[in-house]
Every structure is written in structure tokens, then in C-alpha cells.
Amino acid sequence: MESAGLSGVGGTSLGVARARAWESRRPDRLFDDPYAAAFAAAGGTGDGTPPAPGPHRARLAFHVIIRTRFYDDYLLAAAEAGHRQVVLLAAGLDTRAYRLPWPDGVRLYELDLPEVLTFKERVLTGRSAVARCERITLPADLREDWPARLTDAGFDPAAPTAWLVEGLLVYLTAEEAALLLTRVGELSAPGSRSSFERNNAASMIAEGDRTGIEEYASLWKGGLGQDTAGWLIDHGWRTEVHALSDVAASYGRPVTGGSLSGFLTATYTPDDRTPQ
Ligand SMILES: C[S@@+](CC[C@H](N)C(=O)[O-])C[C@H]1O[C@@H](n2cnc3c(N)ncnc32)[C@H](O)[C@@H]1O
Numbered sequence: 001m002e003s004a005g006l007s008g009v010g011g012t013s014l015g016v017a018r019a020r021a022w023e024s025r026r027p028d029r030l031f032d033d034p035y036a037a038a039f040a041a042a043g044g045t046g047d048g049t050p051p052a053p054g055p056h057r058a059r060l061a062f063h064v065i066i067r068t069r070f071y072d073d074y075l076l077a078a079a080e081a082g083h084r085q086v087v088l089l090a091a092g093l094d095t096r097a098y099r100l101p102w103p104d105g106v107r108l109y110e111l112d113l114p115e116v117l118t119f120k121e122r123v124l125t126g127r128s129a130v131a132r133c134e135r136i137t138l139p140a141d142l143r144e145d146w147p148a149r150l151t152d153a154g155f156d157p158a159a160p161t162a163w164l165v166e167g168l169l170v171y172l173t174a175e176e177a178a179l180l181l182t183r184v185g186e187l188s189a190p191g192s193r194s195s196f197e198r199n200n201a202a203s204m205i206a207e208g209d210r211t212g213i214e215e216y217a218s219l220w221k222g223g224l225g226q227d228t229a230g231w232l233i234d235h236g237w238r239t240e241v242h243a244l245s246d247v248a249a250s251y252g253r254p255v256t257g258g259s260l261s262g263f264l265t266a267t268y269t270p271d272d273r274t275p276q
Pocket of ligand 1: 089116
């Protein structure tokens, strides 16, 4: 995927920003991202005016919009419950550090590829954006040794963490996704929470017909596969599944035509496991 600002997998963050820009223009918006249109414009992907997307593109954009609000709610609930350490793995052009009403004492880490974070800082600095929590950005390839970077930056594995892995796993192989989530577990104090997509975006789209979304689909590597919830349970996480159709309906945006996709939220409870 290529655009004026970012290319390859980093460029997918611009597609997400563009969907958030469209949503932010709606009178009945589910969130307001005041920087999304600026990212899209700087990246050469438009100014937030919705084009007439094809059916698959529209479904992807719908998924992005519902998940944005879902993860907003998830993160704020974790903060309300006392979690003051937040880690966004593959933060992309996420602006939750700037737009959510965080309680005092939240320290939020954003990890993504160096070129994505450089692009993001350029746009945010140009808009004089001010974070509403302590924000720490860490350029890293999430297939490599990112835990060392995180702990060097002050992350405390003994404190409960709210992890968000939004829109990343599908761009990793099963082995890379399992390694990433294993590391999340190793860095998690009991009671830590995590959330991400239930199964990969490819499950939303019929195999073989990816018209209009080729630039994303060509980068998909499958992620953990279909049983992400089972993997989490086996690795010490108490897991809840949230169907996209239920979540969307709860926001007054019912899904038309059905959807297999959705989200997982999980709490790290390693001591609940039956001894082998
Ligand atoms: C679809 S975007 C989602 C971004 C963000 N979570 C959001 O929803 O706005 C996917 C993100 O994953 C990041 N990414 C993919 N592979 C990565 C890797 N190996 N290391 C770090 N970041 C990666 C890309 O740079 C991109 O920002």
C-alpha cells in the first residue's frame, strides 16, 4: 500500500484515519477524532470527505468505526477500574491520548513502526496537539524485541496494564501473533486487560473477492487464526467475545447482512488455570 506519507503496512494506518475522519463529520458520530482528517490530508488520502466506497471497503470502514468506539469504551472502563498503564501496540494514527478524558496518572505507551510515528508526530506537532495523559512513543517492529524497549522506557510489569492490539494481528503470521501475545502475557500483572479483534478481517470478506480492498488484503497474513479466544484461554486469560453485530446494534448502527467479526476482551488470571 502506498500514499504520499506512508507506504507498505504503515500505510494501512492512513486508511483507518480516513474512516475516522468520515465518522467524525457525522452529526450522530460515535466519536470525534479532530486529527483524523489532518492525517488523511497529509498522507494524500483525502480530507475526510467520504468517497463512494465499494461494498468491501464500506464493510471495512464500518468495522473500523465500530471498533474505534468499542476500544474507546474498553480503555476508559479499564482506567476507571484503576489501570493507569495503557499500551497501544501498533498505535498507528490513533489519537486516544489526545481525545479521551483520562483520569489523572495515566501513562500511555504507543508502539508502531518508526516511519508511522515520525509521520504522526509531524502532523500532531503542526496542529499543536496536547495529550491528555502522559504519552510515550516507542518506535519498534513488533516482531522484534519490543518488550525491552518498553521496560527501558519505564513500563512496570508489576502494575496492571490495559493493552490494546487494534488492527494489527491480521498483518502478522500465526507465529508472529502468538509470540506477540505471549510477550503481552509475560509483561502482564494479574488483572491486566487486553483487547483486540476476534478473528481476522479476512473473515468479513468472501475468499477470492477482495475488490476495492486489494491494498489491505495483499498485506494480510492471517494472524492467530480463527480460535483467538481459545488461544487466550489456554494462556491464562479469562476471555469475553463481543460480536460486531451486538456491539454495533448497541451503538444504534445495526449491521446489515450479518458479520462474523467482532472483538475480544480478556483479563489476565494466570492463577485460575488448572494445574497440569
Ligand atoms: C490498520 S493499522 C491500525 C493502526 C491503529 N491501531 C488504528 O487502529 O488506528 C495497522 C498498524 O499496524 C502497524 N504494524 C504492522 N506491522 C507492524 C510491525 N511489525 N511492527 C510495528 N507495527 C506494525 C502498522 O504500521 C499500522 O500502523
